[in-house]
Amino acid sequence: MPETRIVTARLHDHSKDSWTIDRYLATGGYEALRKALGMTPEQIGEEQVKASGLRGRGGAGFGTGQKWSFLPKGVYPRYLAVNADEGEPSTFKDHMLIERDPHQLLEGSIISAFAIECHIAFIYVRGEFALGYERLERAVADAYARGFLGKDILGSGFDLDVILHRGAGAYIAGDETGLLSSLEGERAMPRIKPPFPAVQGLFAKPTVVNNVETLSAVPHIIDRGGDWYASLGVNRSTGTRIFSVSGHVERPANYEVELGTPFRELIEGLAGGVPGGRKMKFFIPGGASSPWLMPEHLDEPTDMDHVQNDLKSMLGSGAIMVFDETTDPLRVAWRLAKFFAHESCGKCTPCREGSGWIEKILYRMANGLGRPQDLDLLLDFGDNIVPGLNAPFAQTTICALGSSIMSPVVSLDRFFRDEIQARMTEDTQARIPVTAAESGGGRVA
Amino acid sequence: MAFTTANRARAREIIAQYPVATSATLPLLHLTQDQDGWVSPEAMEEIARLLDMTPAQVLGVCSFYTMFKREPVGRLVVSVCTNVSCLVNGGPELLRALEDAHLDDEDVHVEEVECIAACDLAPVMQVNYDYHGPVTPEAAETIIEEYKRGARRPRTVSGTRVGAQAGH
Numbered sequence: 001m002p003e004t005r006i007v008t009a010r011l012h013d014h015s016k017d018s019w020t021i022d023r024y025l026a027t028g029g030y031e032a033l034r035k036a037l038g039m040t041p042e043q044i045g046e047e048q049v050k051a052s053g054l055r056g057r058g059g060a061g062f063g064t065g066q067k068w069s070f071l072p073k074g075v076y077p078r079y080l081a082v083n084a085d086e087g088e089p090s091t092f093k094d095h096m097l098i099e100r101d102p103h104q105l106l107e108g109s110i111i112s113a114f115a116i117e118c119h120i121a122f123i124y125v126r127g128e129f130a131l132g133y134e135r136l137e138r139a140v141a142d143a144y145a146r147g148f149l150g151k152d153i154l155g156s157g158f159d160l161d162v163i164l165h166r167g168a169g170a171y172i173a174g175d176e177t178g179l180l181s182s183l184e185g186e187r188a189m190p191r192i193k194p195p196f197p198a199v200q201g202l203f204a205k206p207t208v209v210n211n212v213e214t215l216s217a218v219p220h221i222i223d224r225g226g227d228w229y230a231s232l233g234v235n236r237s238t239g240t241r242i243f244s245v246s247g248h249v250e251r252p253a254n255y256e257v258e259l260g261t262p263f264r265e266l267i268e269g270l271a272g273g274v275p276g277g278r279k280m281k282f283f284i285p286g287g288a289s290s291p292w293l294m295p296e297h298l299d300e301p302t303d304m305d306h307v308q309n310d311l312k313s314m315l316g317s318g319a320i321m322v323f324d325e326t327t328d329p330l331r332v333a334w335r336l337a338k339f340f341a342h343e344s345c346g347k348c349t350p351c352r353e354g355s356g357w358i359e360k361i362l363y364r365m366a367n368g369l370g371r372p373q374d375l376d377l378l379l380d381f382g383d384n385i386v387p388g389l390n391a392p393f394a395q396t397t398i399c400a401l402g403s404s405i406m407s408p409v410v411s412l413d414r415f416f417r418d419e420i421q422a423r424m425t426e427d428t429q430a431r432i433p434v435t436a437a438e439s440g441g442g443r444v445a
Numbered sequence: 446m447a448f449t450t451a452n453r454a455r456a457r458e459i460i461a462q463y464p465v466a467t468s469a470t471l472p473l474l475h476l477t478q479d480q481d482g483w484v485s486p487e488a489m490e491e492i493a494r495l496l497d498m499t500p501a502q503v504l505g506v507c508s509f510y511t512m513f514k515r516e517p518v519g520r521l522v523v524s525v526c527t528n529v530s531c532l533v534n535g536g537p538e539l540l541r542a543l544e545d546a547h548l549d550d551e552d553v554h555v556e557e558v559e560c561i562a563a564c565d566l567a568p569v570m571q572v573n574y575d576y577h578g579p580v581t582p583e584a585a586e587t588i589i590e591e592y593k594r595g596a597r598r599p600r601t602v603s604g605t606r607v608g609a610q611a612g613h
Contacts, residue, residue: 077464089528089560120464127475127512128524128561130574130604163462168471168510171559185470185496187509203465246530246564253565288529288560319564321529335532339559345509 001257001265004232004240007216008256011100019135021142024103030148032219036111037156039222044115045069049218051226053238057093058083058174058211059287059317061304068116070198071206079207080113080121081183081197082215084136085167085174087126088287089339091319093242093254094212098125098132101216102139106162108215110148111222113160116208120161124179127167136164171343175399176209178345189347190399213242234260237304241318245271248278248324257302264298267322278324282415286316288336289404291391292411312391329416330370330423333408334362340405350385351402357381358405370424379413382406447488452480456495466496470506474513478603483514511558514602518554521592522602523547523585524571527557530564534579539568542582543589552593572597574604 010027011018024030036044050065071078082105086094097105105123113121125133140162143149151159165183172178173188180202182188201207217239221229230238237259243266246252250272257266267273267283274280282292285302291313293300300306304315323332341355358378365374379389386393386406393403412420448456456476460469473495477488489503496503507513514522525531525540540557547553563569566578570585577588591597600606 086562087560090530090564091560092562092564095562126562127510127604128558128571128574130600130606131576133604134606165468166471166475168474169512169558170510182471183468184465185467185506187506244564246567247533252530252567284529321564323533327533332529332532335527335529339528342559 001261001269003256003270004258005256006220006240007097007101007104007213008242008254010104011096015100018100019102019139021103021139021146024101028223029103030107030146032222033107033110033148034154036114036222037154037158041115041117044111044222048221048226049115052217052221052229053226053233053236054214054217054221054229055237055304056211057213057217057241057318059088059289060176061315064210064214067198067210068112068208070196071116071208072199075206076117077120077205078116078118079202079205080109080116080118081179081202081207081209082109082121082123083174083176083179083209083211084123084125084129084132085179086129086212086317087171087174088289088317088319089336090244090246090284090321091287091317092244092246093318095126095129095132096254097212097216097242098129099135102132102136103143104216104219105212106136106139106143107148108218109162110143110153110160111218112208112210112215114158118208119159120163122163122165122183122202124165124167124173124183126174127169133164133166140164170345171339172345172399172401175401178399179209180207187345189345190401192398232258234258234301234303235305237302237315241302241315243302244317244319245322246319247283247322248274248280248327249322250275260301260303262299262301263293263320266302266320267298271322274322274324276324278326281323281325281327282329282411283323284319284321285311286314287319288339289400289407290314290316291407292415294415308392314392328366329412330362330366330420333412334359334366336408337362337405340401344401348397348402350396351405354381354385354402355405358409362409365420365424370420372421372424374424375413375417375420378409382409386410447477447481447485447491449480452476456492460495467498469496470498470503471510474503474507474510475603475605478513479601479605482520482602483517512603514554518602519550519552520602521553521589521599522571522573523553523555523589524558524561524574525555526559526561526563526567526569528560530560531567531569534567535581536568539570539580539582539585543570543585546586547589553589573600573602575600 017023054064055061173182177191178188197207255270337359341359493500527536543555569578
C-alpha cells in the first residue's frame with residue numbers, strides 16, 4: 001500500500017528546493033492563507049479545523065479545533081506558540097517538515113494565528129536543529145518580504161509577527177507548559193494545570209501551543225475543506241499521520257499514511273521489515289513514552305483510541321521503533337530509563353528520584369547483576385509514580401514524563417517476565433557493588 | 446564586558462523583540478556562545494545586567510540546558526546519539542571509538558547525547574549541529590578530520606552558521 005502524502009507531498013516531489021519561497025509559491029503555497037483571510041475566525045476554527053477532526057500530532061492527540069475554542073472570549077493579547085522542539089526518542093518527522101517545508105509550517109501558523117486572533121506567534125525550535133532554524137529564518141524573512149507576514153497581510157488588515165526562538169537541549173521543553181517556561185527565559189519546568197495555557201499561558205496570557213505536523217496540515221484543511229480531511233483516516237483518528245519508523249528495519253524513514261493503516265503495512269510494507277531474515281521481537285508504537293507491543297499486534301490499526309483503550313499503549317508521537325530477535329529488552333528498557341532520568345527536570349519528587357532508581361536497577365539487571373526480586377521491586381516502587389500501573393497511566397507528577405518512565409518497566413513485566421526471571425538467578429547476588437560510575441554514570445549532554 | 450560592541454547591539458535588538466525581556470535569556474546565551482565558544486561567568490553577568498536579572502538566575506537557567514557549555518570545549522563539538530534506535534545500530538560503539546580517539550584532543554569535544562531526531566540515519570552524530578549518518582567509526586573519523594583541516598566548514602559550537610546566508 002502506498003503512502004498518502006499530504007503534508008509530505010512537496011518535500012518528496014521537489015526534494016531539491018522544497019524549502020524555498022519560489023518552489024512553495026509555484027506549488028500553490030499561500031493560496032490557503034489568501035482563502036482563510038476571506039473567512040471569519042469562527043469559520044476557520046469551527047467549520048473547518050474542528051470539522052476536520054484534526055488532533056494534535058505532538059503526542060497527546062487533543063482536538064486542535066477544540067483546543068482553540070478554549071480561549072476565553074474577549075481576552076487579549078493572545079499568543080500562538082509553535083512546538084518545534086521535537087525530542088521524543090525515535091521521532092524525526094518535525095525535523096523533516098521544518099528543514100524541508102518550512103513555508104508550509106509558516107502558512108499553517110499564520111492561518112491559525114488569524115483563527116485565534118493573535119498577533120505574535122513564537123516558533124520554539126529545538127536547539128539542535130541548526131539547518132532547520134536557518135531555513136525557517138530564511139522562510140520568515142521571505143514571508144515578510146512578500147507580504148505574508150507583518151502589517152496588513154495581503155491587504156486583509158490582519159497583522160502578525162513571527163518570532164523564532166531556539167531551544168538549547170532539554171527534552172522537557174517539548175512539554176506544552178515546559179515550553180512556555182522556557183520561552184519566558186526560565187528552566188523548562190512544566191506547570192500545574194489548571195490554569196491551562198488557553199487561559200493563562202505565555203506571560204500569563206491566553207496561549208495556544210500546537211505541534212509542527214498539526215499546523216502543517218492546516219493549509220490543506222483550508223484548501224480542500226475540513227470534511228475532506230475528516231473523510232480520511234478511521235473513526236476519531238482522521239486524516240493522515242507521519243510515522244517515523246526506525247530501529248531494525250530495512251528502510252528507516254518517515255512515512256505518511258492514513259490513520260488506521262495497520263502497523264504491519266508500515267513496518268513490513270513501507271519500511272521493508274526486519275533485515276537479514278531475522279524475526280521481530282517487539283516494537284514501540286508511539287515514541288519512548290509508549291508501552292511496547294508485540295508481533296501479535298502487527299495487524300492492529302493505527303487508530304489512536306484503539307491503541308490507547310484496547311492495546312493499553314498509545315500512538316504518541318508516531319515514532320515506531322522495531323527490535324529484532326537478537327535484542328535484549330532489558331538493555332532497551334535500561335537505555336530508555338536512562339533517558340528519562342537524564343531529562344527529568346527535577347520538579348516533582350516521584351519522577352526526579354524514581355527515574356534514577358529505576359535506571360540503576362535496570363542497569364544491574366541488564367548487566368548480569370540482577371536479583372530475582374528486582375522486577376517486582378521495580379513494579380513496587382513504580383506504583384508510587386503510576387498508582388495502579390494500569391494504562392492509560394495515572395500521574396503523581398505535574399507532567400507525563402514521570403509516568404512515562406514506567407512504560408518500559410510495565411512492558412517488561414507484561415511480555416518478558418519469564419525471560420527476565422530466568423536470567424535473574426541467585427548466583428547474580430554475588431553482591432558485586434554497582435557503583436555510580438557503572439550505572440550510566442557517564443553524563444549525557 | 447563580555448559581548449563585543451556589535452553583539453551588544455544585537456543583544457538589545459533581540460531583547461526588544463519580546464514582550465517581556467527575560468524571554469531573551471536563551472537567545473543571549475546562544476549569542477555569547479557563538480562569540481566565545483562557551484558561556485563564561487562574565488557573559489552571564491552581562492546577560493543578567495541586560496535583562497535585569499541576577500547572575501545566579503542566569504546561571505540557573507544556563508545550567509539546565511545541555512547545549513550551553515560552561516567551560517571551553519574546543520572548536521568542534523561531536524554529539525553521538527546512543528538512544529534506542531542508535532543503541533541497536535552501533536551508537537555506543539561509535540561513541541566509545543570517538544571518545545578514545547579524542548581523549549586528549551583540544552579541538553574536539555566528544556559527547557553522548559539523547560535522541561537528536563534523525564533515527565533514519567542511525568547511528569548518527571552531529572558536528573557542531575550538522576548531521577552525519579549513518580556512520581562507522583572510521584567514516585566518522587574521516588569527517589572529523591575534514592572539519593579539522595578546513596575541508597568542511599563547521600558552524601559555531603552553538604550551531605550558528607558563520608558568515609553564510611541562511612537557507613543554503
